[in-house]
Amino acid sequence: MDKIRYFGDRISQLIGALDFQKEPPELYDPIAYTMNQGGKRLRPLLTLLACDLFGGNIEKALYPALSIEVFHNFTLVHDDIMDKAPLRRGKETVFKKWNPDIAILAGDTMFALAYTYALKTDAEIVPEILTVFSKAAIEVCEGQQYDMNFEQLQSVSIEDYINMIRLKTAVLLGASLEIGAICARANTEDVRNLYNFGIELGIAFQLKDDLLDVYGDTETFGKFKGGDIAANKKTYLFLKALEKAGPEQRDQLQYWFSQPSDRDVELKINSVKSIFDSIGVQAITEEIMTGYFERSLGFLSRVEAKTEQKKDLVEFATRLFNRTH
Numbered sequence: 001m002d003k004i005r006y007f008g009d010r011i012s013q014l015i016g017a018l019d020f021q022k023e024p025p026e027l028y029d030p031i032a033y034t035m036n037q038g039g040k041r042l043r044p045l046l047t048l049l050a051c052d053l054f055g056g057n058i059e060k061a062l063y064p065a066l067s068i069e070v071f072h073n074f075t076l077v078h079d080d081i082m083d084k085a086p087l088r089r090g091k092e093t094v095f096k097k098w099n100p101d102i103a104i105l106a107g108d109t110m111f112a113l114a115y116t117y118a119l120k121t122d123a124e125i126v127p128e129i130l131t132v133f134s135k136a137a138i139e140v141c142e143g144q145q146y147d148m149n150f151e152q153l154q155s156v157s158i159e160d161y162i163n164m165i166r167l168k169t170a171v172l173l174g175a176s177l178e179i180g181a182i183c184a185r186a187n188t189e190d191v192r193n194l195y196n197f198g199i200e201l202g203i204a205f206q207l208k209d210d211l212l213d214v215y216g217d218t219e220t221f222g223k224f225k226g227g228d229i230a231a232n233k234k235t236y237l238f239l240k241a242l243e244k245a246g247p248e249q250r251d252q253l254q255y256w257f258s259q260p261s262d263r264d265v266e267l268k269i270n271s272v273k274s275i276f277d278s279i280g281v282q283a284i285t286e287e288i289m290t291g292y293f294e295r296s297l298g299f300l301s302r303v304e305a306k307t308e309q310k311k312d313l314v315e316f317a318t319r320l321f322n323r324t325h
């Protein structure tokens with residue numbers, strides 16, 4: 001049977017069996033709402049694929065994988081408050097459907113739940129798993145803070161932007177793979193290469209997310225299109241546009257990106273997007289994204305395992321790279 005599909009089904013079953021019919025419902029309903037929405041569930045899949053790559057028993061990696069998915073969902077619930085995002089996975093965000101206080105508390109509970117699931121594997125590997133998990137969790141917060149800091153800055157260097165997305169997004173993909181490899185007791189060198197595969201893939205993944213935010217289809221992508229422009233996010237698209245803009249376009253970009261997120265949103269998004277289009281930032285972003293994707297495969301090729309065994313990871317990474325949602 002197709003391993004990617006089988007592992008995906010196991011994760012879905014595990015999530016589907018979680019019981020959130022608890023008191024008080026004001027706390028648990030938003031958690032159930034978030035966890036049952038689906039999403040791609042790519043991080044737990046990476047954990048299982050990594051465990052399997054080294055011949056590990058995926059049963060031992062299931063709860064650690066679940067733990068990462070719950071943590072990821074927690075970050076989304078809080079991220080939507082920070083980004084003032086109305087829509088996620090085609091549905092109203094938690095803080096919009098309920099309110100920010102409820103979203104904060106649901107998120108806090110999910111963070112603690114993530115730890116309880118991470119404990120459910122062989123005791124001897126738990127300390128190592130928690131070390132990797134906690135390091136990634138802290139780095140995600142560092143990345144999120146940079147992301148917000150950058151909203152207030154006129155410009156940001158490309159290097160600082162890449163570091164920000166490495167922290168807010170890529171480290172969790174790296175950690176998902178690392179934890180799977182730990183469950184299989186892989187050797188240090190392989191774990192390092194697999195982690196770096198995740199980092200480079202994660203950077204490509206966030207570049208794609210930034211692209212889809214402007215050029216994706218709202219129906220498929222499930223988020224409010226142009227949200228990053230509205231929120232003055234210093235994405236690679238914006239930074240490249242600013243770098244390549246003539247004086248007039250530069251003034252316009254700077255004007256729009258000094259406006260609050262709720263001012264003339266539609267006009268702002270359309271005006272900025274037309275500058276992006278005339279400069280051709282989509283193609284430029286796709287090119288650097290491809291570079292990160294190829295580098296990720298380079299790290300994977302250094303992992304000591306037969307090419308045949310790596311094919312599922314290569315296939316899955318390629319799907320992420322080509323995704324439309």
Ligand code: IPE
Pocket residue numbers: 038039040041042089168169205206209325
């Ligand atoms: C969204 O992650 C946040 C980013 C890091 C870009 P995903 O694109 O994995 O979200 P879901 O879980 O599939 O909805």
Ligand code: IPE
Pocket residue numbers: 075076079080083085140144168169209223
């Ligand atoms: C999200 O980045 C990263 C984390 C949630 C940690 P984004 O803010 O771009 O993610 P989306 O687009 O809202 O999913």
Ligand code: MG
Pocket residue numbers: 079082083147
């Ligand atoms: Mg964000």
Ligand code: MG
Pocket residue numbers: 079080083085
């Ligand atoms: Mg966001």
Ligand code: MG
Pocket residue numbers: 209210213228
């Ligand atoms: Mg985004």
